[in-house]
Structures are given as structure tokens and as C-alpha cells.
Amino acid sequence: NAGVTQTPKFRILKIGQSMTLxxxxxxxxxYMYWYRQDPGMGLKLIYYSxxxxxxxxxxxxxxxxxxRSTTEDFPLxxxxxxxxxTSVYFCASSRQGNNQPQHFGDGTxxxxx
Amino acid sequence: GESxxxxxxxxxxxxxxxxxxxxxxSNSASDYFIWYKQESGKGPQFIIxxxxxxxxxxxxxxxxxxxxTVKHLSLQIAATQPGDSAVYxxxxxxxxxxxxxxxxxxxxxxxxx
Numbered sequence: 001n002a003g004v005t006q007t008p009k010f011r012i013l014k015i016g017q018s019m020t021l022x023x024x025x026x027x028x029x030x031y032m033y034w035y036r037q038d039p040g041m042g043l044k045l046i047y048y049s050x051x052x053x054x055x056x057x058x059x060x061x062x063x064x065x066x067x068r069s070t071t072e073d074f075p076l077x078x079x080x081x082x083x084x085x086t087s088v089y090f091c092a093s094s095r096q097g098n099n100q101p102q103h104f105g106d107g108t109x110x111x112x113x
Numbered sequence: 114g115e116s117x118x119x120x121x122x123x124x125x126x127x128x129x130x131x132x133x134x135x136x137x138x139s140n141s142a143s144d145y146f147i148w149y150k151q152e153s154g155k156g157p158q159f160i161i162x163x164x165x166x167x168x169x170x171x172x173x174x175x176x177x178x179x180x181x182t183v184k185h186l187s188l189q190i191a192a193t194q195p196g197d198s199a200v201y202x203x204x205x206x207x208x209x210x211x212x213x214x215x216x217x218x219x220x221x222x223x224x225x226x
């Protein structure tokens with residue numbers, strides 16, 4: 001199993017541009033998550049999904065959108081990139097139900113200039 | 114505010130010594146806790162978890178202790194090695210439906226050779 005795979009690994013955007021961060025997992029996990037991590041800080045939840053067709057806002061959803069059309073994929077979209085969105089973005093997945101550890105990808109490092 | 118926090122943001126330990134990383138949580142309804150390790154440039158990696166019906170759990174060179182009376186969680190690493198240098202996060206979950214994990218800010222562990 002590859003686990004959780006994120007692409008791209010690095011990206012530089014100009015203010016106002018849009019892009020989609022890709023995340024796919026091959027563990028057949030129902031739950032998927034998007035976090036952002038600013039330098040020296042912890043993880044902040046952006047959006048999460050408990051199954052295909054279902055998404056919910058996390059702590060910091062503004063400026064982002066998600067979709068979950070399949071179990072495997074959970075893309076994160078930035079419509080109008082802003083400097084405040086410069087961060088490292090992590091995708092994670094877990095089995096259905098509570099008390100399950102999340103498995104993380106290696107992140108996408110995004111800079112908005 | 115956050116319900117999960119850490120006592121020390123940084124910890125320096127001599128190689129071969131034992132390390133203890135602490136975490137305080139404020140939600141008495143939390144019943145599942147995880148420790149993650151994050152190396153530079155990588156995503157968080159699951160280390161060990163513990164449910165609230167336990168007060169101690171051991172893994173390979175790691176032990177997690179849970180004190181529900183004072184809402185305190187600790188991670189002990191035996192015979193700390195240079196490869197243990199990383200940021201360590203604790204996370205908690207409330208078993209009340211589809212509630213995502215809540216992460217603390219993290220502690221940086223530096224191993225002195």
C-alpha cells in the first residue's frame with residue numbers, strides 16, 4: 001500500500017490564482033481530512049469527510065473548498081489564492097468510527113506570492 | 114481555546130537518556146489519545162495510542178501514560194536516539210460521533226549526541 005499520497009509536493013502561486021491539491025489513499029478508509037500547518041505550529045483542520053458525498057467544515061475552512069466523489073480521493077481547492085494561505089497542507093485518512101488513528105501524507109508546501 | 118496543550122515547547126535530551134514529553138488536555142469527555150512524530154519535511158507519523166480505559170500502554174521503546182484525574186498524557190521514549198529528534202504531537206478524540214481529532218501545538222525533541 002502506498003498509504004496517503006499528496007500531489008504536488010511543492011507549488012508557488014501568484015495572488016488570485018487557483019489550484020487544486022490532490023490527495024488519494026489506497027487503504028479503503030472512509031474518513032479523510034485536510035489540515036494546514038504554519039511554521040512552528042500545530043495542525044489546523046480545514047475540512048473533513050466521513051464518506052463519499054459527505055464533507056464538513058473544520059476549524060479554518062474559509063478560502064477553501066473540497067469534494068469527495070470517491071472513497072479514494074479528497075481534493076482541496078483554493079479559488080483565489082491569498083498570502084495568508086501560504087502553508088504546508090496535509091491530507092490524512094482513517095478507518096470509519098472514532099478511536100482510529102489518522103494516517104498522513106507527506107504534505108504539499110504552498111507559497112503564495 | 115484549544116483543549117489539548119503541551120507543557121514544554123522544546124526538549125533537549127542526551128543520547129541514551131530517557132525522554133518524557135508531556136501533554137495536558139482539558140476535555141474530560143476525551144476518551145482516545147494518540148501520539149504522533151513529525152520529522153522535518155514529512156507528515157505526522159503514528160507512534161502509539163491509548164484509550165481512556167487504560168492508564169499505560171507500551172510499544173517498542175515508547176510508553177504512553179494517561180492520568181485522567183489530572184487530565185495529563187505523557188510519552189516516554191527509552192534510550193533516546195538521534196533518529197528520535199522530531200516534533201511530537203498529542204491528539205485527543207471525543208467519542209461523540211464523527212468528531213475529528215484535536216491536535217496540540219507540539220514539542221520539539223532535540224537529541225544531543
